[in-house]
Amino acid sequence: MAAAAAPKAGWRGRLERLARPRRPEPLPATLDRRRVYILPTAFGWFFLLLLLAMAVGALNYNNNPALLLALLLAGAANTSLFAAHLQLSGLQVVAIDAEPVAAGKPLQLDVHVRAQPGRTRRGLRVECLDASAVLSLDKDAGTTTLEIPTRRRGRLHPGRLRISTTRPLGLARAWAWAWPERPLLVYPAPEAGGPPLPEGSGDGAQARLHPAGDDVHHLRAWRRGDSRRAIAWKPSARHGTLLVREYEQPLGADLVLDWHDVRALAWEDRIRRLARWVDEAEREGRRWRLQLPGQPALGPARGAEHRHACLRALALMPEAGGGDVGPR
Incomplete structure (x- = not known):
């Protein structure tokens, strides 16, 4: 499922299609x-x-x-055209990157630009998908951030990046295009409400540290904000420093988040519920396995990398009607 910018209509869109580059290109682009x-x-x-x-x-x-005055002003205006052109000539769009966000939240797109050393370039404007930001290069490199709205899960193709300037006199606008071929990723929006996490299954019983658990796991040094009830007074007296009990609380077995367990929901609602369960499992420190149709199981595991892998798989699920799976 890909989200792309709608092509511009009219004469402006036709002119843009004729401008260089005419197709997506790998970065860096000069x-x-x-x-x-x-x-x-x-x-x-x-x-x-x-x-x-x-x-x-x-x-x-x-x-x-x-x-003579008219000719002098004309010469200054002509010189400003060369200066505006030189503001962009030689710039290099090195890379773009963005941390994935849930659909509906703004995506922070970082654009990294590099230039030949020795020339200060200020007042550049970077535009992409109706978002814009100002970029200044005091030395030989700079970064600006664009806040791009997102509406749908899946791959988001940023399309053309336009870098422009009206400096030094504002008489002319110079611009150039870069067209990164690398798409961005938008996670599915998690379900706003719904049932709690399913019960764990299997033999992988887990435990996590918890200030109000059942069993003492270890002793650690006291930190500001620790409860007085958690202080182990006798061990503290023996060691001459305050020690605090760290408890552990059982979490149960590994979770199994299976696509077929939510088959009563509509296609997109299934994806949104599984996305919410992935976030909840990560917040609670649980281990989980995600099972999607036609794909190998992800996990069981936990952590930021496993969460990203699961949300990426959910984001790239086909649209409804593209291969739904009936009851097992």
Whole structure:
């Protein structure tokens, strides 16, 4: 299931399809002079009309100082076009990365840019999927973060990255495109409510440290905020320092989160419930195994990497009707 930006319609969309690059490309991507485009801004068009009026008036009245002023302003404007072009020429989009989030939450997309040393580049604007941010390179590298809205689970193709500037005088806008081929990942949105975790099964009984458990696991040094009831006074007196009892609480056997156990729900609701159970199992420190149709079981395990693997598998499940599995 992939989420992609809708193609722009009209003349602007047709022009963008003709611009370089014309297809996704691996990073790093260098913005050379053939990929930099430049056009006057609204203020630039006004300035151009003003210069034409000054030049026509100076020629009509044979006013050499006014003609000289018009030519000097035209030279400054022409120089600003080269300066705007040089702000982008030679830039290199090194990489993009983002931590996956649940659908509906904004995705923080980090764009890493590098430039040739020796030239300060400020006031650059990076745009992607209707999100924009300002980027300044004081040395030879910089990073900016775009907040991209997400709506659907699955792969999110960022599409074209546009880097633009109107510096130094605001008379023209120079821009260039980068088109990363690497998609981003959006987790499924977990179910807002619902039944608790299913009972564990198998022989993998687990235990975790808990301040109000049943059995003492070990003694540790006292930390600020520990309850006085947890202090082991006799061992503390023997060692000359405060020691605190650390308990353990049994958690039961490994969890089995099976796709077929939630077959009474609609397709997307199954995915959302399993995503919530994965988050709850991770918060409680449980070990779990995720079983999805047509895929090898994930786990049993626990931890951030196992959670990511399970949520990624759920995010990349096909859409409803793409191979549903009936009762076993």
